[in-house]
Amino acid sequence: MKNDDKQVLLDVKNLKKYFDVGNKKILKAVDDVSLQIYKGETLGLVGESGCGKSTFGRTVIHLYEPTEGSVTFDGLKIDKNLDKKQRHELCRRMQMIFQDPYASLNPRRKILDIVAEGIDAHGLAANKKERNDKVLELLETVGLQAEHADRFPHEFSGGQRQRVGIARALAVDPDFIVCDEPISALDVSIQAQVINLLEQLQRERGLTYLFIAHDLSMVKHISDRIGVMYLGSLVELAESEELFENPMHPYTKALLSAIPIPDPDIEKNRQRIMLEGTLPNPIGLGDECKFCSRCPVCKDSCHKSQPKLVEVKPGHFVACSQVQ
Amino acid sequence: MDKSKIDRSMYQKAKVEASEKEHIAAPASTMLADAWIRLKKNKAAVVALFILVAIILLAIFAPIFSKYSFRDTDYNNVYGLPSAAHIFGADQFGRDLWVRTWMGTRISLMIALVAAILDLVVGVLYGAVSALFGGKVDAVMQRIIEVLVGIPSLIIVILFLMAFPAGVGTIIAALSITGWVNMARLVRAEILKLKNQEFVLASQVLGTSKFNIIMKDLIPNTVSVIVINVMFTIPSAIFTEAFLSFIGIGLAEPQASLGVLINGGYQVLRMYPHVLVFPAIVIVLIMVCFSILGDGLRDALDPQMRK
Amino acid sequence: MGKILEVKNLTIHIKTHKGVVQAVRGVDFYLNEQETLAVVGESGSGKSITMKGVMGILPKNGKVVDGTVMFQGNDLTKYTERQMQQVRGSEIAMIFQDPMTSLNPTMKVGKQIEEMLKEHCKEMSKADRKARAIELLSLVGISNPEARYDQYPHQLSGGMRQRVVIAIALACDPKVLIADEPTTALDVTIQAQILDLMRDLQKKIKTSIIIITHNLGVVANIADRVAVMYGGKLVETGDVADIFHNPCHEYTKGLLRSIPKAHEKGGELQAIPGTPPDLMDPPVGCPFAARCQETMIVCQKFMPDYTECGKNHKSACWMLDEMAQEVKADEK
Numbered sequence: 006m007k008n009d010d011k012q013v014l015l016d017v018k019n020l021k022k023y024f025d026v027g028n029k030k031i032l033k034a035v036d037d038v039s040l041q042i043y044k045g046e047t048l049g050l051v052g053e054s055g056c057g058k059s060t061f062g063r064t065v066i067h068l069y070e071p072t073e074g075s076v077t078f079d080g081l082k083i084d085k086n087l088d089k090k091q092r093h094e095l096c097r098r099m100q101m102i103f104q105d106p107y108a109s110l111n112p113r114r115k116i117l118d119i120v121a122e123g124i125d126a127h128g129l130a131a132n133k134k135e136r137n138d139k140v141l142e143l144l145e146t147v148g149l150q151a152e153h154a155d156r157f158p159h160e161f162s163g164g165q166r167q168r169v170g171i172a173r174a175l176a177v178d179p180d181f182i183v184c185d186e187p188i189s190a191l192d193v194s195i196q197a198q199v200i201n202l203l204e205q206l207q208r209e210r211g212l213t214y215l216f217i218a219h220d221l222s223m224v225k226h227i228s229d230r231i232g233v234m235y236l237g238s239l240v241e242l243a244e245s246e247e248l249f250e251n252p253m254h255p256y257t258k259a260l261l262s263a264i265p266i267p268d269p270d271i272e273k274n275r276q277r278i279m280l281e282g283t284l285p286n287p288i289g290l291g292d293e294c295k296f297c298s299r300c301p302v303c304k305d306s307c308h309k310s311q312p313k314l315v316e317v318k319p320g321h322f323v324a325c326s327q328v329q
Numbered sequence: 330m331d332k333s334k335i336d337r338s339m340y341q342k343a344k345v346e347a348s349e350k351e352h353i354a355a356p357a358s359t360m361l362a363d364a365w366i367r368l369k370k371n372k373a374a375v376v377a378l379f380i381l382v383a384i385i386l387l388a389i390f391a392p393i394f395s396k397y398s399f400r401d402t403d404y405n406n407v408y409g410l411p412s413a414a415h416i417f418g419a420d421q422f423g424r425d426l427w428v429r430t431w432m433g434t435r436i437s438l439m440i441a442l443v444a445a446i447l448d449l450v451v452g453v454l455y456g457a458v459s460a461l462f463g464g465k466v467d468a469v470m471q472r473i474i475e476v477l478v479g480i481p482s483l484i485i486v487i488l489f490l491m492a493f494p495a496g497v498g499t500i501i502a503a504l505s506i507t508g509w510v511n512m513a514r515l516v517r518a519e520i521l522k523l524k525n526q527e528f529v530l531a532s533q534v535l536g537t538s539k540f541n542i543i544m545k546d547l548i549p550n551t552v553s554v555i556v557i558n559v560m561f562t563i564p565s566a567i568f569t570e571a572f573l574s575f576i577g578i579g580l581a582e583p584q585a586s587l588g589v590l591i592n593g594g595y596q597v598l599r600m601y602p603h604v605l606v607f608p609a610i611v612i613v614l615i616m617v618c619f620s621i622l623g624d625g626l627r628d629a630l631d632p633q634m635r636k
Numbered sequence: 637m638g639k640i641l642e643v644k645n646l647t648i649h650i651k652t653h654k655g656v657v658q659a660v661r662g663v664d665f666y667l668n669e670q671e672t673l674a675v676v677g678e679s680g681s682g683k684s685i686t687m688k689g690v691m692g693i694l695p696k697n698g699k700v701v702d703g704t705v706m707f708q709g710n711d712l713t714k715y716t717e718r719q720m721q722q723v724r725g726s727e728i729a730m731i732f733q734d735p736m737t738s739l740n741p742t743m744k745v746g747k748q749i750e751e752m753l754k755e756h757c758k759e760m761s762k763a764d765r766k767a768r769a770i771e772l773l774s775l776v777g778i779s780n781p782e783a784r785y786d787q788y789p790h791q792l793s794g795g796m797r798q799r800v801v802i803a804i805a806l807a808c809d810p811k812v813l814i815a816d817e818p819t820t821a822l823d824v825t826i827q828a829q830i831l832d833l834m835r836d837l838q839k840k841i842k843t844s845i846i847i848i849t850h851n852l853g854v855v856a857n858i859a860d861r862v863a864v865m866y867g868g869k870l871v872e873t874g875d876v877a878d879i880f881h882n883p884c885h886e887y888t889k890g891l892l893r894s895i896p897k898a899h900e901k902g903g904e905l906q907a908i909p910g911t912p913p914d915l916m917d918p919p920v921g922c923p924f925a926a927r928c929q930e931t932m933i934v935c936q937k938f939m940p941d942y943t944e945c946g947k948n949h950k951s952a953c954w955m956l957d958e959m960a961q962e963v964k965a966d967e968k
Contacts, residue, residue: 053823068530096536109527113549123535148909162911163679170531177535192678193850197894197907204904219823222853226896226905263828265853267895269876272856279832280825284793339934340954340963343925367653 011043014181014213015065020074022057022064030288034060036237037074039314042181047207047214049228049245051221051260053284057237058217059104062183065215066099078181097127100174104186106166110158116169117154120144123177143172147202164195171202181213188223200227221264225249230320233257236287236295239314243321253323256280256296294326302327364553367629374625377618384615388438391431399432400424400583408601417607420593424583430607433585434615440501440586441566445559447505452512453555457543459513460520471517474510482507486569490578500579504566512558519551553630560623564616571612587612640844641667641690641728641812646703648682648689657915659685659698661868667812672838672845674859674876676852676891678912682868683848687814691730692720708811726756729805733817735797739789745800746770746785752807772803775840777833795826799833806841815847819854831857852895856880861948864888867913867923869939874949884943884951887924922954930955 022035034057042048050058064071067083076083078095087095100123103109110119120140123129130136141151147168158166167187174182184203188196200223206212218224224231225245232242233256241254252258255278262278280299293308294300300307307326314324368374392399397415403423411418417426459470489503523529523546532542567587573579574588575595582589587608594605648660660682667673677683688694690705692712705712712723724730732738740748749769753760760768766785773781776799789797798818805813815834819827835858838845849855855862855876862879864872864887872885883889893906910927913919919926925935935954943956954960 053825063530066534068533093536096534099534101531101534103527103531105527109531111528111532111546111550113552114545118545122532122537126535126537126541165911173531173535192912193852194678194891194894194908195911197905198909201905201907221824222896259825263824265828265831265851265857267852267856267880267892269856269859269880272853277828277832279829284823339937340932340957340960343931343933343936363653370653 011046013041014044014079015042015215016077017041017065018075018077020061020064020076021072022060022069023072026288032288033237033290034287035064038234038237038239039074040232040239040242042213042215044213045207045211046229047216047227049224049231050215050217050234051219051224051231052234053219055236055284055287056234058234059185061234062101062185062215062217066101066183067095068101093127097123097177098180099183100177100179100181101183101185102167102170102174102187105190106163106170107190109170110166112158114157115154116144116149116156116158116161119158119169120154120172120176122173127177129177139176140172143176144169146175146206147172148198162195163191164198167191167195167199168202171199171206175206175210178210179212181215184214184216184218186218187216189218189220196223203227221261233260236284236290238295238311238324239322240296240324241322242314243318247318247321251321253317253321253328254296254325255300255302255327259301296325364626364629368625371625371628373621374629377621377625380614381618381622384434384611384618385438388431388435392428392435395425395428397425397428399429399585408597408604411603418601418603420604421597426590426604426607429585429590430587430611433587433590433608434611436497436580436585437567437570437587437612438615440497440504440570441563443501444504444508444566445562447501448508448512448562449555449559451505452509452558453516453548453551455509456513456516457520457547460517460524461539461543461547467517474513477507477510486573487578490573495579495581497580497584500570500573503573504569508562508566512555512562515554515558516551519554520547523547523550553626557623557627557630560619560626564619567612567615638669639666640669640708641846642706643686643690644704644706646686646689646705647701648685648694648698649701650685650695650698652697652916655916658918659868659915660689661915661918662703663865663868663870665863665870665873667844667846668861669811669844670838670842671860672847672858674855674862675846675848675865676850676855676862677865678850680912680915681865682915683865684816686865687730687816687846687848691724691728691814692717693724693730722756725752725805725810726808727810728812728814729808729810730814730816731798731801731805731818734821735794735801736789738801739797741789744786744788745792746773748800749773749804749807752804756808768807769803772807773800775806775837776800776803777829778803793826794822795829798822798826798830802830802833802837806837806843809841810843813843813845815845817848817850820849820851827854834858852891864891867918868915869923869952871924871953872951874946874951878946878949882946882949884945884949884956885924885953886928886930886955888951890927890929922952932960934960 018039020035020038024032024034026032038061050061052058060069063069065076078099081091083095117137117140120143121136124136124139130139140154144151144154149165149168161169188199191199203214204227207214216224216227228245230243231245231248233240233254235256241248241252241257248257249261252261259278259280266272278301285298292310294312297303297307304327312324312326314322316322317328401424403419406415406419406423407421409415409419409423415425415427417430420426420429455470459467485507486503489506490499493499529542529546532546570579570586571588571591574586575592577592580586580589590608591605591612594608598605643666644664646660646663650657650659663686675683685698689700690712692715700713703713707728712720715723739745746769749772750765753765753768770781770785773784778784778796778799792800819830822830831854834845847858859876862874862876863870864885866887872879872883872888879888880892883892890908894908896905908927913923913926921936921938922940925931928935932954940952940954940957942950942952944950945956
C-alpha cells in the first residue's frame with residue numbers, strides 16, 4: 006500500500022491535551038501527538054490504561070478542547086473560527102462508539118428514541134414514520150429486531166447494547182467513527198460479532214475508524230495501521246503486519262510478548278520480555294525519555310531528551326533514540 | 330425427561346428462528362414499572378402508602394360530608410367526649426374535633442405540599458443551573474448556598490413570620506425560603522455525576538442541543554433523587570408548621586392546622602386528653618408513613634440495585 | 637493425585653423481583669491436588685455463581701437448592717455459617733477481579749495480611765505475624781517488602797494491589813485458591829506478570845487453583861484442565877490440550893473459532909450469532925441450541941448426557957451421540 010495515493014481524512018498535528026489537576030500540577034494526557042488517518046482505513050491505537058489513548062480519541066472528536074495543536078477533518082480545520090452550522094455538520098460526520106455498554110445508553114429512554122437521537126438532532130427524517138422506519142432499518146443492520154425497539158436498555162445484554170450504540174452512531178450516516186474500546190467489556194463470542202459488524206459496515210459504507218483498544222490481537226485483526234501510545238506520546242506507528250513482525254520500540258516488543266496466545270503448546274514454552282515495575286506517575290515527568298524507568302535498553306543519552314517520532318522505514322515510525 | 334421418545338427423526342437439522350437467538354425472556358418493562366413492583370414487595374411501604382392515602386382522602390372529604398363546619402360552636406358541648414355525634418369529641422368552644430382535625434390535616438398537608446413543590450422548582454432549577462454552567466457561576470451559587478446554610482433556618486423562619494402578617498401564604502413562604510437548599514445541592518451533585526456519563530457524551534457527539542440534553546438525558550435520570558427528597562421534605566415541612574403554630578407564631582384561631590389543634594389540646598391535657606390525642610396521632614402517622622414510604626421508594630428507585 | 641474438591645449436581649437459584657433465575661443447573665466437576673482448573677464461559681453462564689456457591693458467599697437472594705460440595709471428605713453445603721468461616725481463608729481462599737475493592741482503603745497492607753493471620757492462626761505471636769506478612773509480600777514478588785508493609789492500598793499500582801490480594805489469600809496456606817477473573821482489570825504487561833506469579837507460587841506452595849476467566853489466552857497459559865460452562869450447565873471438560881486441539885462441544889468449537897489468531901492475518905472472524913439464553917426461562921433442551929450451527933430437533937427438546945470423548949474428556953452434546961453420527965453418515 007502506498008500512502009501517496011490515499012486521501013487524508015483526518016490530520017492531527019502536534020495535538021496536546023493537558024489537564025489541570027490542582028496544586029499547580031499538570032497532567033499531560035496527550036503530549037504532542039501527530040498522525041494522519043486515511044479515508045477508508047482503520048487506525049488502531051493501543052496502550053496501557055492511563056496512556057491517553059481515550060483522551061486522544063475524545064479530543065479528536067472535539068469532546069475536549071485541545072490545549073495546543075490542530076485537528077483537520079477533510080480539509081476543514083476544527084477550531085473556534087468554525088460557525089455553528091459547520092460545527093453541527095462536523096457532529097454528523099464524526100461519530101463515536103463507547104466502551105461501557107451499560108453507561109452509554111440513557112436508561113430512561115426507549116431503544117427507538119436512543120437510536121433516533123441523531124436523526125432528531127440533525128432533522129434527517131421528514132416525519133415520524135420515516136424516522137421510525139429508519140430506526141427499524143438500522144436495528145436490522147446491527148442484527149436486532151423490530152420488537153426490541155420499544156424496550157429499555159436495561160433489558161439487553163452487553164453485546165446487544167453495544168450494537169444499539171453502533172446503530173445510534175450510524176443513524177447520522179457518518180464518515181468517521183472513533184471506537185473507544187468498543188469490545189473490552191464484552192464476552193469473547195460477542196466480541197467477534199461486534200468486530201464483524203464493524204468490518205461489514207466499513208466495507209458497505211466506506212467508513213474510517215479510529216479503533217482504540219488494549220486487546221492487541223483484536224486490534225491487529227481489524228486495523229490497517231497501528232499506533233502504540235505510552236504516557237501520552239505516540240512511540241511507534243506502522244502497518245499492522247509490520248508492527249507485529251518487526252516491532253522496534255522496546256515497549257512495543259514487551260507489549261507484544263505479553264499477549265497470551267490461545268494455544269497451550271505455544272503459550273507454555275514462550276519466552277516473554279518482562280517489563281520491570283509499573284507505569285510511573287504521569288504527573289511531573291522530566292525531560293528524559295518517558296520509557297526510561299522500565300526500559301531494558303535504556304542508555305545515558307536517553308535521559309537527556311525525549312526522542313521524536315522518526316520514519317525509520319517507509320511507513321514505520323518509531324520514537325526511540327536506540328533504534329534511530 | 331423421557332428419553333425413550335427420542336428416535337431417528339429427531340436427529341434432523343432443526344430450524345432456529347432468528348428471533349430465538351436474540352430472545353429476551355422477561356416481559357418488556359419500564360424502570361418505573363420495575364420500581365413499582367419492587368415497592369409492592371416492601372410490606373411496610375405499602376402499608377404506609379395505604380395509611381397516607383386514607384388520611385389524604387379523609388382530609389379532603391371528611392369536612393365536606395360532616396354536618397358541622399370547623400367553626401360551628403356548640404356551647405352545650407364544651408370539651409365533649411367522643412360520642413356518636415362527635416366522633417373525636419369537641420373543644421373548648423364545643424367545635425367538632427372530627428371536622429377540625431381533618432380540616433387541620435388538610436391545611437397542614439397543603440402547606441407542606443406547596444412548600445415541597447416550591448422547594449422542588451427552585452431547588453432543581455438552581456442545582457441544575459449551577460451544575461451545568463460550572464466554573465465561576467457554580468462557585469458563586471455555591472457560596473450563596475453556604476451562607477444560607479450557615480444561618481440557622483429556624484431564625485430566618487421566625488423573623489420572616491414576625492415581619493409579615495400571619496397566614497397560610499406567609500408560612501409557605503417562610504418554609505420555602507430555606508427549604509430548597511437541600512434539593513439544590515442534591516440535584517447539583519447528581520447532575521455533575523451524570524454529566525460525564527457516556528450516554529451524555531454520546532448525545533454531545535451526536536450534536537443534540539444543550540436544551541434537549543438537559544430535558545432528555547439529565548432531568549429524567551435525576552427523578553429518583555428528586556422524588557425521594559420530596560418524600561422527606563413533606564414530613565419535615567409538616568413538622569415545622571406544627572411547631573410554629575404550637576409556639577403561637579403560625580396560623581391563628583379559628584383556622585385549624587395540626588399545630589394549632591395540638592396547641593389547644595396541650596393546654597387542657599390533664600382534664601381532656603382527647604383534644605390532644607387525635608391530632609397528635611394523625612401528625613405522628615403522617616410523619617412516620619412519609620418516612621417509611623420515602624425509604625421504600627429509595628430502595629425501589631435506587632439505580633445501584635439494577636445492573 | 638487425589639481429588640481435593642468434588643462438586644456434584646450443584647444447583648443454585650437466585651430470586652429477583654421478576655422471578656427466579658436458575659443460575660447454576662446441576663454442575664459436576666472436581667479439582668485434583670496441585671492442578672489448575674480453568675472455568676470459562678460467557679458472563680451470566682453461572683461460572684462465578686458456582687464458585688460463590690462453593691465458598692458459601694452467595695448473595696442474600698441466592699440459594700443452593702441441590703447438590704454437594706465435597707472438600708476433604710466433608711460436604712460444605714451442610715456446614716453452618718460459622719464452620720464455613722473457618723474453611724474460608726484458611727482452607728479455601730478466593731481472590732476477586734478488582735483489586736481496589738477487595739482491599740480496605742483505610743488500612744495498611746501489612747495490617748490487612750495480619751488480620752487474616754489473626755483470624756485463622758490464633759497461636760501466632762505479634763512478631764511472628766509481622767514476619768510472616770513481610771515474608772508473604774516478598775513471596776508475591778513485591779520489592780522492598782518492609783517499606784510496602786506500611787503503605788496504604790492507594791499508594792500501590794493496580795498490579796501491586798493484586799499481588800497484595802494474592803498475598804492475603806495465601807496467608808494461611810490454603811489448599812484451594814479460587815481466582816475470579818484475577819487479571820481482567822489489569823493491563824496486558826501486568827497480566828503477564830501476575831500469571832507468571834501464580835504459576836510460580838503454585839509450584840512453591842503446592843496449592844490447587846481454580847481460575848475463572850473468559851480470556852482463552854490466559855487459559856492456555858495457566859490451566860491444566862478446563863471446564864466450559866454455558867447457560868448454567870457444564871458443557872465440556874477436559875485437559876487443556878484436548879480442549880484447544882480437539883474440542884467436542886459445538887460451543888467450545890465456536891468459541892475457539894471466534895478469536896483472531898494473533899499469528900495469522902485476515903479473513904472474517906467466525907462469530908457465534910445471538911445472545912446467551914436468559915436463565916429466568918432456560919431452554920428445556922441444550923442451552924446452546926439457539927445459537928448452534930448444527931442444531932437438531934432433539935437438541936431443542938432434550939438435554940444431552942455426557943459422552944466420553946477421550947481420557948478425562950467429556951462433553952454434553954447431541955452431535956456426539958451414536959445416532960447423530962449414523963444419521964450424518966447416511967446423509968452423505
